[in-house]
């Protein structure tokens with residue numbers, strides 16, 4: 001469904017230095033990314049701010065052209081066959097709506113039908129199905145601008161799926177939604193993936209979305225793929241570790257103790273990752289002997305901790321379940 005091979009996207013950033021001088025700096029937003037997504041998969045695409053996620057999505061959907069590398073979506077080159085591809089994929093950007101602001105939702109969805117040239121009977125059936133699944137009934141006749149964020153997002157999802165695309169690309173679809181709206185959107189996505197076999201690529205900062213929906217995750221960092229594998233595999237990495245949070249009497253250099261080094265330092269507070277094999281009691285005793293410690297707490301590392309470590313460039317966590325770019 002998606003084949004990306006060594007895809008690069010660079011931009012030229014223009015900035016002004018002095019009154020008249022302008023400088024042009026190259027910026028590599030996506031730096032040789034390779035991955036494939038098979039039909040029917042539900043893949044999470046994660047990474048810190050500025051990692052290159054949106055740029056990848058824009059290339060996948062043909063909005064941007066890759067500087068080099070090969071990209072195929074539904075067997076097509078997205079930037080050359082953008083219109084043909086648009087009839088086969090659905091795209092939702094959580095921060096922007098594709099609906100007509102002043103029109104009632106129903107009219108927006110009718111216009112989408114014309115845009116994608118969906119046959120009337122197929123449209124009726126799909127419209128009824130999506131209206132029921134996304135519970136759009138109560139606000140179908142409300143202008144889009146009067147909809148709540150959650151209602152609008154459900155409308156956007158319907159618009160992206162009316163033409164029954166093979167691939168759905170989502171960029172932060174649950175951003176700003178309350179717990180109930182999030183649950184509705186997640187249930188819906190799970191259903192269309194399981195029942196219709198729609199392939200889904202989901203970009204989100206919400207780890208709840210990922211944990212609930214994605215068996216596989218791709219993690220991009222500084223434009224490079226840092227992890228491609230099963231979420232379970234990441235979890236196993238998590239289960240193996242605990243975090244020791246140490247508050248010293250005063251700030252100091254990163255603590256090193258029996259081969260364990262603080263991975264994060266914020267003023268007097270330091271974070272040490274303990275492998276399962278380490279004896280916490282011995283480490284704590286040694287710490288208090290060598291350092292002036294005000295407070296210590298030990299906690300199980302969560303998936304957020306592993307992602308944070310990955311994002312910070314901790315190579316110990318770069319354990320691809322599948323081959324990734326070095």
Ligand SMILES: Nc1ncnc2c1ncn2[C@@H]1O[C@H](COP(=O)(O)OP(=O)(O)OP(=O)(O)O)[C@@H](O)[C@H]1O
Nearest residue numbers: 011013027029047048049050051052053054055056
């Ligand atoms: N049109 C552009 N011109 C110049 N630089 C750009 C452009 N679009 C993106 N960038 C830069 O490319 C890098 C990747 O940006 P991108 O929007 O893909 O990140 P992201 O992973 O989607 O981040 P976020 O999670 O914050 O949305 C950033 O450094 C960004 O400033």
